[in-house]
Amino acid sequence: MKITSREFSVRGFTYIIRSAEEYDARSLSEVRLQIDGETENMDREQGEGYIDEVGFRSIIQKDTEVLNHLFLVAEADGRIAGFSRCEGSPLRRLSHKVEFGVCVLKEYWGYGIGKMLLQESIGWADAQDIKKISLSVLETNVKAIAIYEKAGFETEGVLKNDKRLSDGNYYNTVLMAKLLNH
Template sequence: MIINQQVFQVNDLSYTIRSANVNDAEALSELRVRIDGETENMDREKGEAFIDTAGFRQIINKDAESPRNLFLVAALDHAIVGYSRCEGVDLSRFAHKAEFGVCVLKDFWGHAIGRNLLQQSLVWADDNDITKLTLNVLETNEKAIKLYESFGFEIEGLLKNDRRHSDGKYYNTVIMGRFKGLLN
């Protein structure tokens, strides 16, 4: 689905949140690899599960056509610095929900980019009969968990020893969900 773009001004930084388009595909392919290498909060290590430009074009086209999907980018001076994606299911028993994911370049943390991508996704979900959004977050990412809770997400479960990081230790994944009507 496509949404109208919005401009945000946070901490002397102006950026736009808009729907992804096929012209973003190459930048998104490069950005995803870079972000995966900046933090262990992501599911992948740098370069894993690589999606090339053509792959991103397919995802963007699919999401633009599907009323159950939303692919947003945060752009600063025409450079993409973050993105989020909601992916729904066409099966009737699950058509009420979508899964949310977000990532932002570390250099741009602290400018509410993730918060605004989430907010725009929630508006889209509420306007399109998506009554449940789900997400997974690393248990040590307390800042993200607090952000999600402030938007009405609740902890629904825990995947124990779900991930192994570069330090050799295992970490839990927190499963969270937000139901329409429970937004703070």
């Protein structure tokens, strides 16, 4: 599915949120690899679960064609600063909901990019008559949890000792969701 591009400006910094296009595939592969090395908030360590240009091209093509999928990019300074995806299920019993995921390059943190990707995704889901958006977030990512709570997400559960980080300790994953009103 696609959305109409929108421009945002925060403290003199301007970026665009738009639907991912196939020509973004190479940049997305590079950006995802970089983000995975910048933070432990992601499920992967840098290089794990690598998706190359061909892989991203395939994901973008599918997400464009399938009604309960959405792939957004945030473009700033002529490059991709972050991206988000909503992925729904083809199964009828699960087709009312989507799973949301987001990541932003560290140099672009603090400009509301993740928050705006989330808001654009919520608006899209609402327009598509999707009833529920769910996500998972590492318990230590308190800024993201606060953004999700402010957007109306609630904690549905906690996966205890779900991830082991570089310090050797185990951390919980918080499962959150937002029910949409229709």
